[in-house]
Amino acid sequence: MSPRMLAVAFLFLAAAPASAQKVHRLAASPATVAYGYYWAGARPVLRIASGDLVDIETLITSTPARLEAAGVLAAEIERSLRVVVDSVADKGPGGHILTGPIHIDGAEPGDVLEVRILKVDLPIGYGYNGCAGFMREICTGPGTMRIIRLDRKNLIAELDHGIRVPLRPFFGSMGVAPPPDSGRVSSNPPGIHAGNLDNRELVAGTTLYIPVHAAGALFEVGDGHAAQGDGEVDQTAIETSLRGRFQFIVRKDLKLTWPRAETPTHVITMGTDVDLTVATRIALRQMITYLMEAKSLPEIEAYRLASVAADLRITQLVDGRVGVHMMISKKVLGL
Numbered sequence: 001m002s003p004r005m006l007a008v009a010f011l012f013l014a015a016a017p018a019s020a021q022k023v024h025r026l027a028a029s030p031a032t033v034a035y036g037y038y039w040a041g042a043r044p045v046l047r048i049a050s051g052d053l054v055d056i057e058t059l060i061t062s063t064p065a066r067l068e069a070a071g072v073l074a075a076e077i078e079r080s081l082r083v084v085v086d087s088v089a090d091k092g093p094g095g096h097i098l099t100g101p102i103h104i105d106g107a108e109p110g111d112v113l114e115v116r117i118l119k120v121d122l123p124i125g126y127g128y129n130g131c132a133g134f135m136r137e138i139c140t141g142p143g144t145m146r147i148i149r150l151d152r153k154n155l156i157a158e159l160d161h162g163i164r165v166p167l168r169p170f171f172g173s174m175g176v177a178p179p180p181d182s183g184r185v186s187s188n189p190p191g192i193h194a195g196n197l198d199n200r201e202l203v204a205g206t207t208l209y210i211p212v213h214a215a216g217a218l219f220e221v222g223d224g225h226a227a228q229g230d231g232e233v234d235q236t237a238i239e240t241s242l243r244g245r246f247q248f249i250v251r252k253d254l255k256l257t258w259p260r261a262e263t264p265t266h267v268i269t270m271g272t273d274v275d276l277t278v279a280t281r282i283a284l285r286q287m288i289t290y291l292m293e294a295k296s297l298p299e300i301e302a303y304r305l306a307s308v309a310a311d312l313r314i315t316q317l318v319d320g321r322v323g324v325h326m327m328i329s330k331k332v333l334g335l
Helices: 003-011 064-069 079-087 133-138 276-295 299-309
Strands: 023-026 033-035 046-048 053-057 097-104 112-121 126-129 146-149 156-158 164-166 170-175 207-211 217-225 243-251 260-262 266-273 310-316 322-329
Touching: 023 046, 023 097, 053 097, 064 079, 097 243, 112 170, 112 217, 146 156, 170 207, 217 243, 266 276, 276 299, 276 310, 276 322, 299 310, 299 322
Parallel strands: 023 053, 046 097
Antiparallel strands: 033 097, 053 243, 097 217, 112 207, 112 243, 126 146, 156 164, 170 217, 207 260, 260 266, 266 322, 310 322
8 A cells, every 4th residue: 555545544544542541521610611712722621631531521512501591401501501601701703602611732834634433422411402593583482492302221212293302412513722923713613623513423433533633632512412404504403412432533644734533334525615515525625535535536527426325414504604525425435
């Protein structure tokens, strides 16, 4: 295998950590959250070695007052949410409560952070769906936030009229610090740092690869979703709190300009931009590049394969920068 092929085989080969694994726990508290931003200047709340595992608690993207007004009982509100909302004064410009940042030793600009999503749990029995997004003119009248009860045992949300929504919990926002010259970036739009991707494929068992832009990577996570459709058209999924176990591996053998992902069955490329056409071109170009490298294809044949075998999807339309992702089956590639 050529050096180039070795460099692109990252989606299918495990990277051995340089040191013995440790398991850390990171709870959400006023001292451990970044409320509404990704930032290269943020102070790390945890430092770990490459290969370590971290159990992370994240909080629902709302406030106790709004949840109670929508019908959640006061006793159901997590104490950690009350404390964070009441105590954290340094908020914005976005609205997500992100746990972190985590400094991964050895991560430097130009590296790739491999984020293995090992487990995702639903710690509370409810979520909510708001109403705004792509066709916000539909959202008229009071009480547009709806509380949705979660059957955590059977992974189902039962709505009215016999509707049963399967739960596939995932973190809507997972990212690293953007380039230092970007300053403090809102948690709302996704970008080259990943962030608020809202990609419903990133459930437990998947791996996200993010280009590193600042020393230590500075990983943050939040915006828990119990279920979401591609597009997230009304601006919200079933928003809820989540807990997850992650493994973080610094990959110095890889070079990426945009986030990529791997599920047990597919490879996923991604693009974001304020313009849907531009975002689509980025995701497609990333897929073409991947296929050229992974299968030694000329550009025209990679483009042809993307057309006949890959699926292009709108990730989300509602976060300022829209998202598009493209998926190709590993079976097609003989992997």
